[in-house]
Amino acid sequence: MGRAHEVRAASMAATAAKKTKLYSFYGKEIYQAAKTGGPDPDANLSLRAIINKAKKDQVPSHVINNAIDKVKNGAGEDYKELQFEGFGPGGSTLIVKCLTDNTNRTISQVRPAFTKAKSKLGAEGSVSYLYNVKAVVQFKGLSEEDALDALIENAVDAEDITTLEDGSVKIVGEPTDYNNIKLAIQSKLPDVDFDVDEIQTTPTETVELEGADMELFERLMNLLNDAEDVDQVYHNVANYDDGSEEE
Known part of the structure; x- marks a missing residue:
């Protein structure tokens, strides 16, 4: 079948992994919103907003319904927001956000990712002051x-x-x-219908990486993106390509 088949198979696997991660992210977000404010989207603005975002991202209805049904059926899951801040190669910085039901498991996923990429986790507040966090909505x-x-x-x-x-x-x-x-x-x-409806985290300054620094940063991003509990990664590397435009 040759190299073309291998590349295609790898691309399909990567796409499937991204979809699984996306569905897991929205499943947790929808569950938490429904548990906090009630499972009725008409009476729960936060839940309705998350459902609308999920639909725009082509999340299947069964993923949405299953998350809401968990709340209706009295499921005992409880998710906690965790934020990690760290330093990557070449002056890069990262903020890693997770929504998890097992803090120890999440730490065991995030910490080794930094170690394997010759990067290090920082204390709370060591990186976040370098980023702006704003509510952004856009509509017609x-x-x-x-x-x-x-x-x-x-x-x-x-x-x-x-x-x-x-x-x-x-x-x-x-x-x-x-x-x-x-x-x-x-x-x-x-x-x-909000075209943009989110809390955005953006760096106040950016860096560009080359050579070994970029290889290490790409490794770090791949490891974090592969971690089950990691939902969002924000960074200040202007020339990093996450491959999202290829889909």
């Missing part, structure tokens, strides 16, 4: 002026509101105002 259907009116009428603060080239409006605010921003927009546009 309202003018910038109407969106601003909605925020004012609902006494919601926003750091920035911009009309983009495609006519959509982008609002940036503090993470604590995340749900309030969405509720304010929904008060004017009940059927709004």
Whole structure:
């Protein structure tokens, strides 16, 4: 079958692994949201938002329904958010976020990943101060002026509101105002479909890696992405290609 078949098989395996990871991530997020605020999406804004995101990411309905059914059936799972901060090669930094039901297991996955890539974990706060964490929503259907009116009428603060080239409006605010921003927009546009609806973590400065440093960083990212409990990895390496555009 030759090299082409091997490359194809490896690509298919990688895609399947990414899908499994994605489904696991949303399954935990949906379960936790339903457990915290109730399993009815119409009465639980956070749950509804996560379900909408999952559907946009083409998560099958059975994954969504199974997570909600666990709550309805009284499942006793309890997930905890963990954040690890670390230093990679060549001045790179990373924030690793996990949602887990077993802290020891998660640590046993994350720590060796850094060690094997000649990188090191830092203390809490050692890296996060180098990143901005903001609530970002983007949508169409309202003018910038109407969106601003909605925020004012609902006494919601926003750091920035911009009309983009495609006519959509982008609002940036503090993470604590995340749900309030969405509720304010929904008060004017009940059927709004948010194109972007998330808490974004972005570095204040970036680095570019080459040679051995890039090889080590790629190894670190691969190990973290393969870890079952790792949900999100944020970093400051501008020229790292995660391969997401190939799918």
